[in-house]
Amino acid sequence: MTPLVFIDGDQGTTGLQVLQWLAGRSDLRLLQLPPAHRKSAAHRAEALNDCDVALLCLPDDAAREAVALVRRPGVRIIDASSAHRTAPGWVYGLPELDAAQPARIAGAARVSNPGCYPTGAVALLKPLVDAGLLPADYPLAIHAVSGYSGRGRAGLEDHEGAAADTAVPFQVYGLGLNHKHVPEIQQHAGLAHPPVFVPAYGHYRQGIVLTIALHLRLLPAGVTAARLHAALQARYAGQTFIELQPLADDADAQRLDPRALNGSNRLRLAVFGQERTGQVLLTAVFDNLGKGAAGAAVQNLDLMLGLSVEPQGEPGSSRPESGLLQPA
Missing domain, CATH: 3.40.50.720 (NAD(P)-binding Rossmann-like Domain)
Known part of the structure; x- marks a missing residue:
């Protein structure tokens, strides 16, 4: 039936x-x-x-x-x-x-x-922890910016209609460092300690950019941006909804648009590295809704x-924008 x-x-x-x-x-x-x-x-x-x-x-x-x-x-x-x-x-x-x-x-x-922010954070971190490239006790700081739909009804009231012209363009929150997503990220990424998590809202409706900075000197010997990228590539090869950008030589010219995948069920990951400073940036872009x-x-x-039908929707496609929004 x-x-x-x-x-x-x-x-x-x-x-x-x-x-x-x-x-x-x-x-x-x-x-x-x-x-x-x-x-x-x-x-x-x-x-x-x-x-x-x-x-x-x-x-x-x-x-x-x-x-x-x-x-x-x-x-x-x-x-x-x-x-x-x-x-x-x-x-x-x-x-x-x-x-x-x-x-x-x-x-x-x-x-x-999963929570919206943890989706990006866990997808980036767990394969690296599992592969032994990222120590479980690494002192992580995770930064993320979401569209104001993550605030629920208050976000609509502060950013749409008559309030749009006076809305605050950018707000960092969770400054007590006890955001409800932290235990979820720690548990499912396999971390030994809670990461520092710094979320923010921007003056746009939906979409997330999440970033995690790493110092190669704090990682096991021989770990490079290329090895981190290869571990993510191995984990997500053949996945329908997760894509990994190639390592880029022109990273300084690139920009991350949080709205790039709005209306879809896709998650775009990337690794950016700076060999001179030994720094790496892990990034995730996806639609919080x-x-x-x-x-x-x-x-x-x-x-x-047991169904094989994939969720519909492509970037830029319309989605319902009425009704009660639940906080991220």
């Missing part, structure tokens, strides 16, 4: 994008509540227990409440919130984490979608249902 999928929170930005990616597909059915029933715990509980897969596009507390409403053992859950990303019993929903991760996701009853949210959720859904 065609599997039945219920999106709890289908009017938020992630939920709306998931709906658009799934529109027109005949290999699954969508269970949707009428507007009058969306906030009814009884109707939501009924839907959560009637479906084959529940996809939670909710704030953390609401996601925990939704999980508690699921009573039927056969219901499988994908949680797009950060509530369960380091929780025991939940499979981390980054299929490219290692060679066995797609099978783990495919067989899981509970899958936690695509590979960082809805696209990843659909990718995990397809794995869990």
